[in-house]
Structure formats: C-alpha cells, structure tokens
Amino acid sequence: MENFEFTEFADMIMKKMEEEYKSLEQMNVMILGKTGTGKSTLINNMFNERLVETGTGKPVTQEIRQIKKQGFPLTIYDTPGLELKGENALDSLLDGVTEKIMEGVNSGEIGKAIHCIWYCVSTPSHRFEQSEIDFLRKLSGRTSEYDVPVIIVLTQSYSKKDAKELSNVIEKEALPVVKVIPVLAEDYAIDDEYTVKAYGLDTLAEMMYNVIPEALQKTFIAIQKASFKLKKDKASTIIAQSAVSAAATGAVPIPMSDAPILISIQATMIARIALTFGIPMQSGSILTVISGLLGTTGATVLGKTIVANLLKLIPGAGSIAGGAISGATAAALTAALGESFVTVISLVYSGELSLSDLSSEKGKTMLKEILKDRLKIKRDKNGQQLAPNATT
Ligand SMILES: Nc1nc2c(ncn2[C@@H]2O[C@H](COP(=O)(O)OP(=O)(O)OP(=O)(O)O)[C@@H](O)[C@H]2O)c(=O)[nH]1
Ligand SMILES: [Mg+2]
Incomplete structure (x- = not known):
C-alpha cells in the first residue's frame, strides 16, 4: 500500500471511464419538420457534439438522412430541406418514418429502436397546417403500439407570446404527442441593442429524459448539454x-x-x-x-x-x-x-x-x-x- 501511486489511481479512472463509455446504449432520435424551422440548430445545441456540421449524412430515404459520428453513442435521423408540400410528400415521409421505426422494433434491440421523435414547428411561421395534423395522427395510428414518444418543438420562439398562441392552437387538436415545448435554441439578436436569450432546451431535455426508455437515460444524460x-x-x-x-x-x-x-x-x-x-x-x-x-x-x-x-x-x-x-x-x-x-x-x-x-x-x-x-x-x-x- 505504501507504494500506491497517484498515477495508478488516474489509470484506474481512465480505464473505468472507457468501460463505462463502451457500455452505453446507442440512442436514436428522429427530427421532423419543414425546411428552415431550425432542426439543425436544435441538434447542435442539445448535444455535446456539433453533429450536423461534423457528422456524415447518409441518405436513408429521399427525405431522411442518418447522422452519426464515430465513437459518439447517438444517431440522428434528420429531414433536411423537407418541403412537406402536397399529400404525396407527407405520405412518402410517413412511409419512411414508419419503416425506420419498424426496423428497430423488428431488430429486437433497444439500441436500434427510435427512442424519441421531435416534430419541429417554427413559431414565427404562425402556422400549423391541417396536413401536419393529419401526418401526426396517421403516424400515431401506425406506430402507437410501439410507444415512440413524439414531442412537438416550437422552434425559434423568440416571442414567448407567439409561442404561447401557437401552442394553444396545437394543444386544441389533442394530438397523440407527449407535449408542446417552445424553445429558442440559440440567442436571437433582434437588433444591435436587444438580444433574446436562448431558453427552453433544458425543459426539452428533462421531458426527453422522462419519456425515453430507462436503458437510454444514462446515454442521454451524458450526451446532452442542455x-x-x-x-x-x-x-x-x-x-x-x-x-x-x-x-x-x-x-x-x-x-x-x-x-x-x-x-x-x-x-x-x-x-x-x-x-x-x-x-x-x-x-x-x-x-x-x-x-x-x-x-x-x-x-x-x-x-x-x-x-x-x-x-x-x-x-x-x-x-x-x-x-x-x-x-x-x-x-x-x-x-x-x-x-x-x-x-x-x-x-x-x-x-x-x-x-x-x-x-x-x-x-x-x-x-x-x-x-x-x-x-x-x-x-x-x-x-x-x-x-x-x-x-x-
Ligand atoms: N438565433 C437563432 N436562430 C435560429 C434558431 N433556430 C434556427 N435559427 C436560424 O434559422 C435558420 C434555419 O435553421 P436550421 O437549423 O438550418 O434549420 P433546419 O430545419 O435544419 O433547415 P433544413 O436543414 O434546411 O431543413 C438558420 O439561419 C438558423 O441560424 C434559434 O433558436 N436562434
Ligand atoms: Mg438542417
């Protein structure tokens, strides 16, 4: 014991950290929403790694891209540039999303399931369309038995008043979603003098924590920074x-x-x-x-x-x-x-x-x-x- 060295203690910590890190389940999050709503901004401010800039995007379907970074226990299914115009676009997205969810379910592996879906709506757009309502209802109709939690994220909510109004409109629909959460993922400069501070990501993170499978909680706590x-x-x-x-x-x-x-x-x-x-x-x-x-x-x-x-x-x-x-x-x-x-x-x-x-x-x-x-x-x-x- 006399010879126990600090460096041994340090080595032990490093080794345990590696073991712990390797034991983390892989988390999978899907992010839906029209182009420009702020999906990428949300991802980059929620997680430790700037995935959207650094991760390699691999097409899963025409609409869905898979973003993953070597050694980081998170896969994002992003829908960049999604226009969501017309019946067909939504139906084809619906097929893609359902297919991805079923793939996870059929694998029987918790690390391959989709653990949470963020459906993003931009607050300044003041719009939540009938087609989006239909989409969320249909999605739930197809996948409700697999319990994939959907959270509606009101992005770019620098006006809390507008966010509240849009939130009320959406909540009236009583959609099969966990919650509607307004966020401002990054500070928003109104002009040279006024900046609205980012907010809401902590609420979103804490909500996520409560709805994801328990086996993923450890991963999520570690990789989120909100x-x-x-x-x-x-x-x-x-x-x-x-x-x-x-x-x-x-x-x-x-x-x-x-x-x-x-x-x-x-x-x-x-x-x-x-x-x-x-x-x-x-x-x-x-x-x-x-x-x-x-x-x-x-x-x-x-x-x-x-x-x-x-x-x-x-x-x-x-x-x-x-x-x-x-x-x-x-x-x-x-x-x-x-x-x-x-x-x-x-x-x-x-x-x-x-x-x-x-x-x-x-x-x-x-x-x-x-x-x-x-x-x-x-x-x-x-x-x-x-x-x-x-x-x-
Ligand atoms: N200040 C501020 N700007 C935001 C925020 N969210 C989005 N933006 C801006 O809005 C624009 C679009 O954001 P993105 O995150 O690229 O949107 P996206 O949904 O990923 O867009 P696509 O990938 O084209 O579908 C960018 O210029 C962002 O900087 C926010 O919370 N704060
Ligand atoms: Mg994007």
Missing part, C-alpha cells in the same frame, strides 16, 4: 451508490491493506461522474482536479495511500487508529470526494473557475478547501448528509 440539473441529479445518485458500496467494504473495519477496494470504488465513482458531465476521456482536466483534491501532482508518487491522505484532512480524525477505518468513515470519504469533484465541475461550468486556475497555487488551495468543507459535513453510516444539528 440540462445541467439532469447531470447533477445523476451525479448525486452515483455518489450515494458509491458511498453505500464503500460503507459495505468497511462493515468490518477496513484494514489499510484492503484500501484498494475502496480506491477502486472511488475511481469508478469519479469515472461515472466524469462521463455524466460529458468530460472527454482524453482530457487531463479530471486528473488535474483529482490531483488537486488529493494534494498531489499527476506525475509524482504519493508515497502514502490516497485514503490516508484524505484522512489527514478530516479534523480530529488524525491518523488511522489501529490501522483500520470504519465503514462510516469510508462512506464519508467517498461521498466527500465525489461531492468535491461535482463542486469543481459546477464552478467550471458556471465560469467561476477556469481549468487553468486548477493547476495554479490559488486553484490548488481552493480545491483543498472544497474537499475540507465536504469532509466536515456530518453524515450517516452511508455517507448521506445529515441536517447540521443532527446527532450521530
């Missing part, structure tokens, strides 16, 4: 699960020689959190954060165990009594490490901290303080935070 809340909630769940596992290792007090089990639980936790937030695997930033939290630099040998290093930070805990730590301590350490990691990610996300700050002296001091703060929190035996006045 709702930070979805990511934070998922991270809390991961931390709670990890703390429980850590507590279990120490049901009998953990002799320090068993600390690698604890370290492995913590590496898995960090990897799963990193994946949740969409932190790229190659990125050195995870390691910068972790090395900052643990008070070491990536390249140097720790010389002491990570656990021992963490313990030093608990006020009053001193060193390891009798060469063992209890399950409760193991859970507390794990929860504190996970929460500190999320705190740092949140600070970077909100712009209060930059990645370059992290390797500076100021950043390192800050990381230490964050971890110390988390370690001071009173917890139950599973590492769950107790109310400040609770007694243990």
